[in-house]
Amino acid sequence: PVHMRGVPCNMDRILSIAKKHNLKVIEDVAQACGGSYKGKYLGSFGDCNAFSFQFHKIITAGEGGMVTTDNDLYFDRAQAYHDTAACWRPGGPAKRFASARYQGELFPGVNFRMSELIGAVMLAQLRKLDSILSKMRKNKSRIKKGISDIPGIELRHLHDPDGDTGISLVFFLENGQLAEKFANALKAEGVEASSIFNKGIPDWHIYSHWEMIMNKWTPTPEGCPYTCPYHKGPVPNYNREMCPQTLELLDRSVHLDIPPQMSEDDCDLIVEAIHKVAKAYL
Template sequence: MLAKHGGVPIRTKPWVPTFISSEEFDDMEKSYVMRVLEKKRVFRFYGEGLQDSEAAKLEQLYRERTQTDHALAVNAGTSALVSALVGAGIGPGDEVIVPAYTYIATAAAVLIARAVPVIVEIDETLTMDPAAFEAAITPYTKAVIPVHMRGTPCQMDEIMAIARRRKLAVIEDVAQANGGSYKGRPLGGIGDAGCFSFQQYKVVTSGEGGMVVTNDAELQARASVYHDCAVTFWGVEPTARIPSFAGENYRMSEIQAALGLAQSEKIDSVVARLRKAKQMIVEGIADVEGIQLQRVPDPDGDVSYSLVFFLPDGQRALAFSELLSAEGIPNGTIHNNGFADRHIYVNWDYVLDKRGATPNDTPWNCASYKGNVQYDKNMCPRSLELLGRAISVSVHQSTTSEDCQDAIEAIRKVAAHMAQAENGTSLQNQ
C-alpha cells in the first residue's frame, strides 16, 4: 500500500543534503583561507607577486581543466557572463539567443551588456534545442549562450556547427555544470568562452565568484578591462593590445579565490561520486513503464546531481510527485519549485515586460537596435510542456547504495501503482 494511503513509506530517513559544495568543507578550505589571512593580502592586485596570488592560482587551475589559454577570475557567475559578452564585442543593437530554461542571470547578463536576449525552446535534454536556436537567428544575432542546465551538457556539436556557419560567438554558461564534459572535451572549453559560477548552490563554491575561460586573446583582454575599470593601473599587461574603455569592478578577492581553489581541487572526486550514484538509480529504473528518462547528450559527461524523468502529462507528473514524496523521496516539479520559477522564462518579469532600470534608452529601444523582438508567456510552449511533466530528484556525492535502492524502490512502487490506476480507478481517486 502507498504511504499516502496509510502504508509504510519506503524511506523514513532524511534525503540527501541540499548543497554539494559546502558539504565538502574540511581542513583544506580552512588552510587555504588562513594562508590569505596570514599574508594579510586580501586584495588580488596589491603589491608584488601578482602571479602568486590565490586568484592567479585559481585561473591556472581552470586553464588546465578546460584546456584553454586564458582564464579570468571574477566576483560572480553573472559577472563572468557579462565580461565574456563584452569581451566578444557584444553590445547595443545586438541580439543574443538564450534558452527558455536557465537561471534569469543568463538573460540579465545580456541586458547588462546592452544587448537584447532572444528566448528559444529547449528539448528533451532540458537544454537549448539546436533547431530552435537556428530558427531564431536574425541579421542582428551576434551570439548564443548554450546553458549546461542542471549538470547536463548541451548538444554542442549541433550548436557549434550552426554558430560557425552563421558566424556567431558561442558563450557557454557552465554555472550549473562545473566538472562536466561533452564527448571528452571539458565544458567551458568548447565555445569561444566558458563562464563558471562559484555561488553556494553550485558544484564548487567560494560563496560568490566566477570564472571566464577562452582561447581568444582579444576576448580575454576586453573581458579583463571590463572586469576592472582600473586594471591598467595595477601593472597587469593585457593578453592582447586593445584600447582601454570604462569597465566595472568585478574583481575576485583573495579570500574568495582561496576558498574556490580548495573546492576546485576536489571537483573530480565529487563528480565521480555523483556519477556513480546517479548511474545506479538510472539502471534501476530504466525499464520502468510509464516514465521516460531525460535524454542526456553525453551521459559520460553528465555532472549527475539531478535525476530527471518525464510522465506522459502534467497531471500525472503532479500525482507521481506527491506519491513519491510520501514514500520519503523529495522531488521537484514545475508546480512545487523543484524547478525554481526563476529558472523558467515565464517568470522573467523584467525581460518579458522589456523593463530597464529606467524607461529611457533600454537595450530594446536604444537607437542602435533595429530588431523587433517580442515576448509573451506562451512563446515557448514546448519548453513549458516538457517542464510541466518533468520530475527531478536530487543526487548528492554522499548518496549511498542504500539511498539509491530506496529511490529505485520508491519510484518503481509509485509507477506500478499508477499503472494499475490507469487500468481502473482514475488518478483523482487514488
Template sequence: MSEKLAIHGGSKAVDKEFPWPIYDSNDVNAVTEIVMSGKWGNPDCGDEVARFESEFAAYCGSKYAITCVNGSVSLRLALIACGVKPGDEVIVPPYTFITTASSVIECNCVPVFVDIDADTYNISPAAIEAAITERTKAIIPVHFGGLACDMDAIMDIAKRHGLRVIEDAAHAHGAEYKGKKLGSIGDVGSFSFQSSKNLTSGEGGIVITNDDELYAMMRSLRNVGRIEGGQWYDHYNPGCNYRTTQMQAVLLSQQLKRLEMQTQKRNDNGLFLNELLSNIRGLMPLTRSEAITLHCYHIYIFKYDASEFGGLSRNDFAAMLAAEGVPSFKGYPHPLYKQPLFQNKNFMCYAIPDHVDYTQVHCPNAEQACSEAIWILQHALLGEKEDMQAFAQAILKIQRAIC
C-alpha cells in the same frame, strides 16, 4: 495493502541525509589561515585567487580563467568582452535560470528564446539556426543539469554565421563532451560557485577562455576597467569591482580537489538511476548520447507521466517524493519568457525594439518540460547504489499507493 505514504504520516522510504556542501578540517584550516593572515582582499593581498584561477583553467583544459563575484556577472563579462552592442540579439534557451537571459538585458541586448530538444532539455541546434538574423551576435547554450549540449552542431552554426559562443556551464563543473571539459569548447565558458553548485564557495563565479583578447578584456572588466601593467587609478574599460576574495579562492582550491571523484560518482549513479527508473511505468530519464563522456548530474531529470500514476499531478507527485526523503523538486513552473520580467518588458533597457513581444513567444518543448520534469538534486547523487535503489523504491511506493 499499500504502505502508508510519508506525506500522510507514514515512514519515509529514504531515511538518510545527503549533506551539502562537503568539507573537512582541510577546508576549515585553509580558510582560517587566510583569516588570521589579515590578507583578505584581491588583488592587493595574497595570491590565492591567482592560484585557484590557474588550477581551474588547467582542470578545464583552458588557457585562462578569471574569477568574479557570481555566475550572473560571469555571463555579463563574457557578453561585453565578446563585443555585443546595444540592440544586438543573443540566442538563449527558455528552460534555464533567469540570469542566462537577464544578463543579456543588462548588456542592453535582446534575448531571443529558442526551443529546447524534447529528449535532452538542452537548446535545439535546429531552432538556433532558424532564429538567426542579421542582428544575432552570440549564442548562449546552457548545459542544463550538467548534460552537454550538442556542441559540434552549435559550433558549426556559429562558425558559419560568425557568431560568438558563450557556454553557460553553471551546472556543468567537471562534465565532458567527447572528452573535453564543458566550458572549454566555445569562445568563453561561464561557471557559478553558488551554494547549490557542484563546486561551491557559497557564492562566486568564473569565466574560462583560450582567447588572449577576451581574457584581457574580461580581466579588465572584473577589476574596474584596469589593465595589466597600468596604474592603479587608470581605468580603460567600463568595468566594476567584481573581484572575489582570498577566502573564497582558498576554499575553492580545497573543493576542487574533490571534484573529479565526485563527478565520477554522480556520473555512475546517474547511469544506474537511468536503468532503475526506465523500468518504472510512467517515468522516462532524459536521453544521454555517446558524446556525453562524463555527466556531472547537477540535476538528475526524468519525465513524469501522470496517466501511469492514476492521474496524480506532477506537483503532487513531486511533493510526495520529497516527503519520502528523496532530495527532489518539481523544477521550473514555466519557461523564462513567461516570467513577468519578459511579459511586461520591465527592462530599464533602452535598446530593445518596440516590436519585441515576449507574450507571443511559444516554445512547446520548453512548456512541456515545465509540466513533466522531476529533478533529483546533485548531492543525492553522491550517495551509494543502495540509495539510488531506495529512490526507485520510493517512486514505486507512491505508484502502488495511488494506483
C-alpha cells in the same frame, strides 16, 4: 547554450548553427562544472564561458564565478571590466596600471574581483572535483538502472552520457498533472523530488517567469534595446507562449537531486520509492 542540471548540450549542433550564421557561442557552465562533451570539457567550446561557484553549485567557494576564453581581446576586456579598468600584465604591481596597448582595451570598469580567500577556497575545491563527480555519477547510474524497467517513465535523453556530471536525474511522465502528483508522492516518501515547471513557483530558470523580459523592462528610460534609437535591428516578440514545446516538456518532467554524500542504501531507497509511486500512479 546552458548545460542545464549538469547535462551537456549537443555542442556539435550548436557550433554548426553558430558557424553557419556567424554567431558567437557563450557557454553557461554554472550547473555543469567538470562535465564534458565527447571528451572535451564543457566551458572550452565557446568564445566565452561562464562558471558559477555559489553555494548550490557542484563545487563552491561560497560565492563568485569565473569566465574563460581563448580570445586575447575578450580576456583583456573582461579583466578590465571586472577590475575597475586595471590591466593584467606580467611584471608585478607596477604593470597593473599600465597604459592601453590598443584602442578598446581599457575602459571604465566595475569591481567584481574575487577575494583572495574565495580564490584559496576555490583551489581547494577544484582538487575535490573529480571525486565529487565520481560519486554523483555512480549514484545516478545506480538509480537509473533501478528504474529503467518502469513503464510510463521516460528518462531524459543525454547527448553524451559519459560527460554527464550526475548531479540530477530527470524523467518525463505523460502530462504535467501526473508529474506534479508523482513528485509530491515521492516527497511524502522522503525523496527530494520536484516537478520542474510549477506555475505557482516563479523559477527564473524558466524563461516564461522572467517578467523583466516578457514586459521589456529596462534600467534606463531609453528602453534599450527595445525602443532606444541605438538599436537598429528587429526586436523579438518575447512572450510566455513563444516556446510551447519547452514548456510542455518541463511541465511533465520530474527532477531529483543527486548529492555526492548519498550512500548505496540511499540510492536503493529512492529506487524503491519510485517503484512504489509508479505502481500507484502509472
